[in-house]
Amino acid sequence: MSGKIGIGFLGFGFLGIMSTLYLGLMWAPSVAIDAFESPAAQRIFYWHVPSAWAAFIAFAILFIGSALWFFKRSPTGWRLHVAGAEAGLATGLMTVWSGTIWGSAEWGTPWDWSDVRLNTFGLLTLLALFLVLGRRSQPDGIETRDTFSTFGLFGFVLVPFTYIATRIWVIRHPGPVVATGSGGSLQSDMSLVLLIGAISFTIFIIGHILTSMHITKLEQRVELLQNKIDRSD
Amino acid sequence: MNMSDVLLAFESVEIRRGMGIVVSDFSLTISEGEVVVLRGENGCGKSTIIEAAARILPLEKGKVLHHQKVVIDSEGRRNTPNVPFGLTLQENGMVGSDTIAEHLSNMMSICKIKTNLAPVLKQYSLDHRVNDLISHLSGGQQRKVSVIAGLLPAMISKSARLILLDEPDAGLDDAAIHTLCEHITSLRLAGHSFLIATHDERILNCATRINDLKQDVEQTPPQGEVWQFPVVELTKSKNFIQNGFTYNFKTKSGFANNGIAGFLTLGILLSLVEPMELENLHGLKMGFALLPAFVAGLCGDPIVNLLRENRALDWWRANTAIPRAVVLPMVGGAVLTIISSYIFLENIEAIVVIVGSLSTLFCSLIIGFLQLTTNKLSRPQAVFIRLLTPILILPWSIVVTELTTYI
Numbered sequence: 117m118s119g120k121i122g123i124g125f126l127g128f129g130f131l132g133i134m135s136t137l138y139l140g141l142m143w144a145p146s147v148a149i150d151a152f153e154s155p156a157a158q159r160i161f162y163w164h165v166p167s168a169w170a171a172f173i174a175f176a177i178l179f180i181g182s183a184l185w186f187f188k189r190s191p192t193g194w195r196l197h198v199a200g201a202e203a204g205l206a207t208g209l210m211t212v213w214s215g216t217i218w219g220s221a222e223w224g225t226p227w228d229w230s231d232v233r234l235n236t237f238g239l240l241t242l243l244a245l246f247l248v249l250g251r252r253s254q255p256d257g258i259e260t261r262d263t264f265s266t267f268g269l270f271g272f273v274l275v276p277f278t279y280i281a282t283r284i285w286v287i288r289h290p291g292p293v294v295a296t297g298s299g300g301s302l303q304s305d306m307s308l309v310l311l312i313g314a315i316s317f318t319i320f321i322i323g324h325i326l327t328s329m330h331i332t333k334l335e336q337r338v339e340l341l342q343n344k345i346d347r348s349d
Numbered sequence: 350m351n352m353s354d355v356l357l358a359f360e361s362v363e364i365r366r367g368m369g370i371v372v373s374d375f376s377l378t379i380s381e382g383e384v385v386v387l388r389g390e391n392g393c394g395k396s397t398i399i400e401a402a403a404r405i406l407p408l409e410k411g412k413v414l415h416h417q418k419v420v421i422d423s424e425g426r427r428n429t430p431n432v433p434f435g436l437t438l439q440e441n442g443m444v445g446s447d448t449i450a451e452h453l454s455n456m457m458s459i460c461k462i463k464t465n466l467a468p469v470l471k472q473y474s475l476d477h478r479v480n481d482l483i484s485h486l487s488g489g490q491q492r493k494v495s496v497i498a499g500l501l502p503a504m505i506s507k508s509a510r511l512i513l514l515d516e517p518d519a520g521l522d523d524a525a526i527h528t529l530c531e532h533i534t535s536l537r538l539a540g541h542s543f544l545i546a547t548h549d550e551r552i553l554n555c556a557t558r559i560n561d562l563k564q565d566v567e568q569t570p571p572q573g574e575v576w577q578f579p580v581v582e583l584t585k586s587k588n589f590i591q592n593g594f595t596y597n598f599k600t601k602s603g604f605a606n607n608g609i610a611g612f613l614t615l616g617i618l619l620s621l622v623e624p625m626e627l628e629n630l631h632g633l634k635m636g637f638a639l640l641p642a643f644v645a646g647l648c649g650d651p652i653v654n655l656l657r658e659n660r661a662l663d664w665w666r667a668n669t670a671i672p673r674a675v676v677l678p679m680v681g682g683a684v685l686t687i688i689s690s691y692i693f694l695e696n697i698e699a700i701v702v703i704v705g706s707l708s709t710l711f712c713s714l715i716i717g718f719l720q721l722t723t724n725k726l727s728r729p730q731a732v733f734i735r736l737l738t739p740i741l742i743l744p745w746s747i748v749v750t751e752l753t754t755y756i
Contacts, residue, residue, distance in 0.1 A: 230750065235743040246736040250723075253731035257367035262407075263726055339368070 119330040125323025132316025136162055136309060144309045157221035160214050166313035167210035168237070170321040174203035175240055175272060177325055178247075182268030185261055191336070192329075194261050197268055199328035201247035203321050208241030243271040256339065354381050355417060356511040356542045357402060362411035363423075364397050370409070371397045377560060381509040384533060384543040384570060386556035394562055395546035396439055399515045402544060403436050403667040407725075415511060433460045433668070435512035437499030439519070441491050442664025444655060445484030446600045449475060449494050452483060455592070456501045457584070459668050464505050464581040469497060472528050492520040500532055503541035505581050510541050518549040530555050531573060539576040592665075592672035593652045602651040603677045607713060611645030611685040615692070624693050635701070635753040636746075637693040642682040642705035643745050646712025647738050650674050653717045662724060673717060675710065682709025704752060712741055 140162025178200025184193025215234070216226035228234055247264050254260040357379040364372040371394040379385050387395040400406045402413055404421045412422035415430040435456075436442070443452050449470070457463045470476040473493045483491055496517045503510040518526050526549065533543060533555045545552060558565045587595070597603045618637050627634045652674045656662040665671050686705025690697045716738060723732045 229742055229746050232743065235739070239737070239740050242736045242739060246733050249736070250732045253733070254726050254728055255367060257727065258365045258409075259725045259727065263723055266722065343369075 119327065122323050122326030122328075122330055125319055126327060127323070129316055129318075129320025129323050132312065133166075133320055136166065136313035136316050139309045139312065143305075145305050157218050160218050162309050162313050164211060164214040164218060165310060166317040167207050167214065169314050170317035171204055171207035171211050171237075171240070173318065173321050174200050174207055174325070175244075176200075178204055178244070178268050179272035182265040182272070185265040186269060194265070195329040195332045196325075197247075197261075197265055198251065198332045199325040201244050201251070201264075201268070202328050203324040204244035205241065205248050206324065207317070207321060208237070208244050212238055212241055240271060243267065247271075256336075354509065355379065356381060356415065356509055357544060358414040358417075359398070359402070360411050360414070362398075362401060362413065363409040364394070364401050364406055365409050366397055366406075372401070372562065375411075375562065377565075379511070379542045379544055381540045381542055382537055383558065384537050384545065384556045385558045385560055385565075386553050387544070387546045387560050387562065388548070388553065389561050396515050398562070399513050399544060399546050400438070400663075402511075402513050403434075403438075405663050405667050429669070432508075432510065433502045434510060435499040435502040435514075436664065436667050437495050437514045437517050438660055438664060439515045440660040441495035442660050443483050443491065443495060443498075444596070444600075444658055444661045445482065446596075446655075447483050448480050449483065449486075450479050452494060453498055453501060456498045456668075457505065458586050460502050460505060461584055461586045462505045462581045463584045464579045466497075466501075468579070469504065472532075473497060473525055489520045489522060489525070492517075493525055496521070496525075496529060500536065503536045503539070504532075504576070505579065506541075507578055508540075512536070512541060512543045514543065514545045514547075516546055516548075518547055518552055526551055530571075532576075534571055534573040535576040537570065538573065539578070541576075586669070589670040589672050590675045593674045594676045596652050596655060596672055597674045597677045600655060602655045603674055603681055606651035606654055607645040607648040607678065607709070608681050608685075610648045611641040611681070611709075614644040615641040615685065615689055618689075619692070624695075627693065632750065632753045634693045635756070636749045638689045638701060639686060639705050639708060639745075639749055639752075641685040641689050642709045643712060643741075645681060645685055646678065646709040647716065647741065648713070649720055650678075650713050650717025653720045657724075657730065662721075671721065674713060678709045678713045679706045682706040685709070698756060700756070701752065704748060708745060708748070715741065 140159050144159065144162065177196055181193045181196025181198070181200050184190040185197055186193075219228070220226045227238075247267060251260065251264055355378050357377075359375055359377045362372060362375045363370060364375075371392075375394075375398065377385065377398075387398060389395055397406060401408060401421070404413070404427055407425070408421060408423045410423045412419050414420065415434060416432050418431055419426060419428060420430050421427050447455070450466075453466055454463070467476055467479070470479055473496075475490060475493055475497075478486065478490065483494060486494070496514070499512060499514050499517065503512050517529060521529065530551050533545075533552070537543065537555075537557070545556070547553065553559060555570055556568060557570050558567050560566075618640065622637075624634075624637075627637070650673060652672050653662070656665060656671065662671060683702050683706035686702045687697055689705075690701050694701065716734075719734050719737060720729070723729045723734055726732055
């Protein structure tokens, strides 16, 4: 049942993301010609910001799952860890990829190693990649889960660090345009597209997490049944 | 000697391996002069118990005590035993680039005692190979060295010692098993205690108790001569930095693992730019001067890589602190920075050399720490730990910027 709900959310979220992409590229108003070095490239922000938002949700799920496994040995916690890592990887790559395109157009370089925010977010994405690839390289077991949940907990320290970095160390990356506490700096049409994007990505990430948790649960069931067969032989 | 002293105690221990509970509610005490042999079919948990007693495996429940001191418990506490113990793992836990003498000397150093081991080596027909590298020995000979290292703490101590042997007979010939049985008996009569996992009937006969992980069965062991305590002298034990230095200096693993990467980086930089072209690009010049040392550090701790052979890392971790490379990475980082400073900065500033040296040290220690964190995984080499190394790039770039401004 949870698998079908997850797929439903995924599908609905996907349609929303496609709509956001269409609205962002075709409908949303252009920024002032002198506002950016490359005003047309700014449209990628309708993809970049919601995907970063979704990535932070995924990393939060990863942290909660890691903590639940590490402190409570909760099987649901481990499934959340796995789902959070996979969703974090997917949305983190979306964010980094779209960011590098914008960076190339606006800054003339896809990446700036001296920018704290870029680096901490990139590291979070690498951590998600490490967790996904690492988990697949090991047999499932307590040692595997303990080790990777430790890294999941460590990684989440970077989330508030990234958030603070957004506000303190603005080197190249622009400061926040939403949740600034002063009403933001966007036109209403821009805000609407951004809102649709944020909602779509949120629905998509919920679907991703539900589906991933369902798959992990099925994998664990298969392993349990295989062990039962091994013991009965 | 007070024969009632307990050398090893398991209190309601539960241990997992993989997703399954292998050992549940296991309790056992071993007093001075006892030989307890664990017996059971493959996979029943014999090795798991030995490794838990050696503090290698974490506990789900309960605790393990050596000489009445908690050495590991389910709360995550992991204390170094006050009294050294002997350990022979199923894999030998030895580094191939050690000689027999060096490996046994490491064990004696941990015990802070040294003696002439020639008579013991002769009994195992190894006296003629004492200065041979372990990697040059046959599988059976390597096993003999591992068994002798396991027995050593008892052989060189007048007070009772705990010896943990996991399948010591595996790969040994009949003569060596016979000698081992004699040693177990004579050391038991001297008051030392053993916990042994085995299927070998000859070693089973040496037991005072046989435990199938559910219950103990007492038996009368054979009699023999009491162990003749050799002439010994006290020595200082080496710390993890000294042990790391010895390994690094002897094997040149720091050069192979880190140094070559540093020199390659220098070569690549030189192939890309003429140093003269960087005349006014001070930040870039400083970055190029410090890059080879930084890349050398990113290759990790060479000793951690070296000790992954045959579970030597676990052997060291069980017995004492894991050796770490500290001195030579600093020297290597300094050498690389001196060369690259001369090429790119055209002078050698002490502060730049110090920063280069420390960047190699800190990076290798941090990567080594990450490697050690993943060591308890089933396949630690298969994990993608290097994906996390970019965490070091930002601090390094900040240091380069600050140093450029300073100079």
